[in-house]
Amino acid sequence: MQELKLYYMDACPYCRKVLRYMEANDIDGVKLLDVDADPKNQDELMKFGGMDQVPMLLIDKKPLYESDDIIQWFEDSK
Numbered sequence: 538m539q540e541l542k543l544y545y546m547d548a549c550p551y552c553r554k555v556l557r558y559m560e561a562n563d564i565d566g567v568k569l570l571d572v573d574a575d576p577k578n579q580d581e582l583m584k585f586g587g588m589d590q591v592p593m594l595l596i597d598k599k600p601l602y603e604s605d606d607i608i609q610w611f612e613d614s615k
């Protein structure tokens with residue numbers, strides 16, 4: 538089973554789009570990490586992704602940016 542973590546911010550419309558998609562499609566098993574709520578999450582975003590942009594889905598320590606690509610990845614994983 539893959540380890541999945543979504544780095545996001547509440548105020549980010551692209552993040553909300555991904556979160557809405559996940560809710561509508563009953564996708565669970567993804568750890569949600571708010572980068573504004575905890576500086577540790579922001580540090581991890583930079584450590585694993587290298588780019589200060591959310592949303593970022595970390596798939597077994599591999600970063601995937603771009604909300605549309607993240608949604609497509611979930612679609613392909615169905």
Ligand SMILES: N[C@@H](CCC(=O)N[C@@H](CS)C(=O)NCC(=O)O)C(=O)O
Nearest residue numbers: 549550551589590591592603604605
């Ligand atoms: N095209 C990207 C846009 C993501 C984006 O612009 N995210 C903003 C927050 S809403 C961000 O992280 N901005 C910080 C930055 O670009 O440095 C997507 O669809 O995921």
